[in-house]
Amino acid sequence: MAGVTVVGAGVIGLSVAHELAGAGHRVRILAAQDAAASTSGVAAAIWFPHDVQRSGSVLDSAAVTYKRFEELAGDPRTGVAMRAGTVLSRRTDADHSWTRAVPHHEPADPAGLPGGAGGVRCTVPLIQTDVYLAWLRAEVEARGVEIRTAEVRSLPEDCDAVVVAAGLRSAELLGDDDQAYPIRGQVVRLANPGLTEWITDEDNPEGLAYVVPRRHDVVCGGTGEAGSWDRTVDPEVEAGILRRVTALVPELAGQPILSRGVGLRPARSTVRVEAVPGHSRPVFACYGHGGAGFTLSWGDAARVAALIGAG
Numbered sequence: 001m002a003g004v005t006v007v008g009a010g011v012i013g014l015s016v017a018h019e020l021a022g023a024g025h026r027v028r029i030l031a032a033q034d035a036a037a038s039t040s041g042v043a044a045a046i047w048f049p050h051d052v053q054r055s056g057s058v059l060d061s062a063a064v065t066y067k068r069f070e071e072l073a074g075d076p077r078t079g080v081a082m083r084a085g086t087v088l089s090r091r092t093d094a095d096h097s098w099t100r101a102v103p104h105h106e107p108a109d110p111a112g113l114p115g116g117a118g119g120v121r122c123t124v125p126l127i128q129t130d131v132y133l134a135w136l137r138a139e140v141e142a143r144g145v146e147i148r149t150a151e152v153r154s155l156p157e158d159c160d161a162v163v164v165a166a167g168l169r170s171a172e173l174l175g176d177d178d179q180a181y182p183i184r185g186q187v188v189r190l191a192n193p194g195l196t197e198w199i200t201d202e203d204n205p206e207g208l209a210y211v212v213p214r215r216h217d218v219v220c221g222g223t224g225e226a227g228s229w230d231r232t233v234d235p236e237v238e239a240g241i242l243r244r245v246t247a248l249v250p251e252l253a254g255q256p257i258l259s260r261g262v263g264l265r266p267a268r269s270t271v272r273v274e275a276v277p278g279h280s281r282p283v284f285a286c287y288g289h290g291g292a293g294f295t296l297s298w299g300d301a302a303r304v305a306a307l308i309g310a311g
């Protein structure tokens, strides 16, 4: 087959395929698992550049993605909604550089926050991952992209160009990268007692905490264990998460547990979006999005499309 082969059908591979097909390329996706079964299916997911370096290009991609999700929020079939919430900060030197990608934000009123904490209130896209990933896959297929289930062991030869968007396994496929690593994230999903606002608390002295209410549940996290490949749910870790989130949002106390999850964020010293030299045909990398794959998805997909050019 000629055209472009994208390896990976997580949020990154699907977004890249969408943009390439839109630019006139014939596109095929090869993926071992669909998005729901990959890290993308575990994400909370709100727009926020968590566990990723906040360089100028990352914040540019985050801003592009914010705008695209804001448009998608106008269509309830996408599973995207704009939701108000609070980014808590317990440190005086907290990095608020991300606010430049957010049109509406203001200092949070400390009266409603845990003692001594400050924060930023803002409205950001909330992506209901199960609905959104199914919608995105259908959009990609409607653009003529073939999605095939296949474990790729070496880069395909039967195409004009390859995009490696295989999350955490991208580095081993390319064989030229020793900077990728997992950051383990565990979540527990509770019944929603009627919450609509999200809250994140990255500097909580007891550990990372966030509460992201969705239509039928509330995603509660979390953990950020760099280097851990363990995908099993740890009951002790879960007990810690429940302690932290109920301290933040007391309405969660006693809510039934609906499901649990662990995902390995595909982290890297820097997000890798570039042409990869040394192959017999053009090869492009798009991975290493850490805890911000949804947040950067449309911006980085557009970067890949720009690198490859029109079809």
Ligand SMILES: Cc1cc2nc3c(=O)[nH]c(=O)nc-3n(C[C@H](O)[C@H](O)[C@H](O)COP(=O)(O)OP(=O)(O)OC[C@H]3O[C@@H](n4cnc5c(N)ncnc54)[C@H](O)[C@@H]3O)c2cc1C
Pocket (backbone or CB within 6 Å): 007, 008, 009, 010, 011, 012, 013, 030, 031, 032, 033, 034, 035, 038, 039, 040, 041, 042, 043, 044, 045, 046, 047, 048, 150, 151, 152, 153, 165, 166, 167, 168, 169, 170, 173, 184, 185, 186, 187, 221, 222, 262, 263, 264, 265, 266, 287, 288, 289, 290, 291, 292, 293, 294, 295, 296
């Ligand atoms: C607990 C948790 C909470 C998160 N919350 C958020 C959030 O609120 N906001 C946000 O923006 N991000 C969040 N993230 C991060 C986000 O989930 C990731 O950055 C994103 O899912 C990465 O997408 P990806 O497509 O690169 O990788 P993945 O979703 O892992 O997809 C990789 C794809 O490549 C395929 N693949 C891999 N190897 C091969 C191979 N050899 N052959 C064929 N196919 C292969 C897989 O089968 C899969 O289809 C969170 C992550 C976790 C774990």
